[in-house]
Amino acid sequence: MSERTVLVIRWSLLAVMCIVIFVFSGFPGHDSTEQSGGIVDALIRVLVDDLETKSPDEIHGMKEMLTIFVRKGAHFTEYALLACLAFSAFLRLKKRGLRWLAAVGFTCFYACTDELHQTFVPGRAGMVKDVILDTCGGVFGAVIACVISLIVAARIVLKRNSVE
Secondary structure, eight states: HHHHHHHHHHHHHHHHHHHHHHHTTTTHHHHHHHHHHHHHHHHHHOOOTTGSSSSSHHHHHHHHHHHHHHHHHHHHHHHHHHHHHHHTTTTOOOSHHHHHHHHHHHHHHHHHHHHHHHHTTOOOOOHHHHHHHHHHHHHHHHHHHHHHHHHHHHHHHHHHHHHH
16 A cells, blocks of 8 residues: 555544544534433443442432533543544654644644534533543554554564564
């Protein structure tokens, strides 16, 4: 596969992830709450053995805690993946540190535009704390991508040296 084809695939994957985030951010607040509520209900059924012995207040408390975890975990994870894909797409930046910085910068910028987008969606609000959380996810994802890049490069060097 040519370098150009690889680059097109990497940029396409990044664009697809941006579209996925945009689509999810476009769901009205009620729909978004229903989605995460379904996930929370399923998690509670799996994680809590004696659910029928819990009081309504205990169940409500568990749901509130898990809802925060699920919603914020989704933010963190989707932006970690976005940063991994951005790191991969910025392949032409040969210095890993610069690629890392570009990936985190792109992720932060996209988080800002995503929160702005949410201000136009009924029942949603753009929040600075979500930009911070998304950027933290981006930093994590870019670190993971950088480490993977280093491991791959080291394996290539080791393989090359063992052949000689």
